[in-house]
Amino acid sequence: MCTWITERLTVSGHGKGVADWMPLTRANVYYDHPVSAPLDHALIIDFVNEGAGTGARVSVELSAESARELLRAIESALTTGEAQHDLAATGRTGE
Amino acid sequence: MYEAMIAETIGINGNNRDVIQAYYARPITASPVPGVIVLHHMPGWDEWSKEVTRKFAYHGYAAICPHLYSRLGPGRWDDVAAAARAQGGVSDAQVVGDASGAAAFLRSQPDANGRVGVIGFCSGGRQSYMLACKIPSLNAAVDCWGGRVIAPPDQLTPQQPVPVIEMTKDMNCPLLGIFGNDDMNPDVAQVNRTEEILKELGKDYEFHRYDGAGHGFFAVDRPGYRPEQAVDGWKKVFAFYEKHLVRS
Numbered sequence: 001m002c003t004w005i006t007e008r009l010t011v012s013g014h015g016k017g018v019a020d021w022m023p024l025t026r027a028n029v030y031y032d033h034p035v036s037a038p039l040d041h042a043l044i045i046d047f048v049n050e051g052a053g054t055g056a057r058v059s060v061e062l063s064a065e066s067a068r069e070l071l072r073a074i075e076s077a078l079t080t081g082e083a084q085h086d087l088a089a090t091g092r093t094g095e
Numbered sequence: 096m097y098e099a100m101i102a103e104t105i106g107i108n109g110n111n112r113d114v115i116q117a118y119y120a121r122p123i124t125a126s127p128v129p130g131v132i133v134l135h136h137m138p139g140w141d142e143w144s145k146e147v148t149r150k151f152a153y154h155g156y157a158a159i160c161p162h163l164y165s166r167l168g169p170g171r172w173d174d175v176a177a178a179a180r181a182q183g184g185v186s187d188a189q190v191v192g193d194a195s196g197a198a199a200f201l202r203s204q205p206d207a208n209g210r211v212g213v214i215g216f217c218s219g220g221r222q223s224y225m226l227a228c229k230i231p232s233l234n235a236a237v238d239c240w241g242g243r244v245i246a247p248p249d250q251l252t253p254q255q256p257v258p259v260i261e262m263t264k265d266m267n268c269p270l271l272g273i274f275g276n277d278d279m280n281p282d283v284a285q286v287n288r289t290e291e292i293l294k295e296l297g298k299d300y301e302f303h304r305y306d307g308a309g310h311g312f313f314a315v316d317r318p319g320y321r322p323e324q325a326v327d328g329w330k331k332v333f334a335f336y337e338k339h340l341v342r343s
Contacts, residue, residue, distance in 0.1 A: 040311065
């Protein structure tokens with residue numbers, strides 16, 4: 001695709017990198033050529049810690065179908081009572 | 096026949112005379128050699144890009160592959176590429192400066208024949224087309240499936256603010272285009288339109304289009320690799336450079 005079109009969002013959470021867990025500050029999402037997955041194009045998510053250098057990154061490269069399934073699974077997981085409670089606390093239920 | 100080459104990572108002066116990394120491969124020979132600038136594809140300064148650089152050395156060219164994301168390091172090439180993607184790529188102006196530095200480096204070598212071409216793949220294909228218009232000293236350019244040569248307004252960014260098709264009037268060297276007819280970026284209609292404009296402006300170009308091939312069909316480590324089309328495409332590349340970099 002080579003479009004350089006990237007969705008960027010601020011996140012709050014942790015990710016486990018090669019060495020250890022680290023704080024995550026941003027997720028970069030795009031559909032383009034993967035580095036490692038044996039696909040022409042992939043849904044790529046880089047969870048990064050912007051203050052810790054370029055190597056502070058947890059990256060996934062998923063097929064479009066897998067990404068759609070992940071999206072469905074995330075939506076499903078967020079329907080639990082605990083998730084709805086936490087979302088309500090941030091005023092973002094139903095988004 | 097004795098064959099040998101040297102391939103190594105070096106530093107060169109790029110845009111603003113910044114020192115950037117580059118992978119440099121050249122044959123060991125007493126004969127004057129032409130130069131080729133290899134522009135890596137969007138995933139970064141990877142192993143395949145360096146294989147391509149050595150392929151040119153094997154065929155008698157001094158080839159250099161500047162690390163276009165070098166300033167975003169230090170770090171592994173794939174982490175640096177991720178940082179480049181996060182910022183929407185590197186600027187066209189910086190790429191022009193880095194390629195100009197690479198061309199000057201090649202021409203300054205004692206065995207250079209003075210002629211320098213450029214080849215790029217994927218995002219590098221677009222950059223190769225752009226450099227053919229922006230660096231008057233280049234002698235030949237190869238665009239391998241460069242996407243967004245024709246870019247709609249919603250795909251223009253601060254880093255790539257001008258559709259390179261609008262630069263075509265300034266194209267100053269022969270252009271070779273290699274495309275797969277199953278590619279979606281650029282698709283057949285975009286390649287047709289690019290060819291129309293090159294023809295209208297009287298530019299020296301040749302396009303080769305392959306059925307049964309999509310985007311990136313030279314890349315042996317990707318599922319889009321198409322050996323039959325790739326072998327023929329490489330022959331077209333070397334015939335083009337033979338004509339414009341060796342015999343001219």
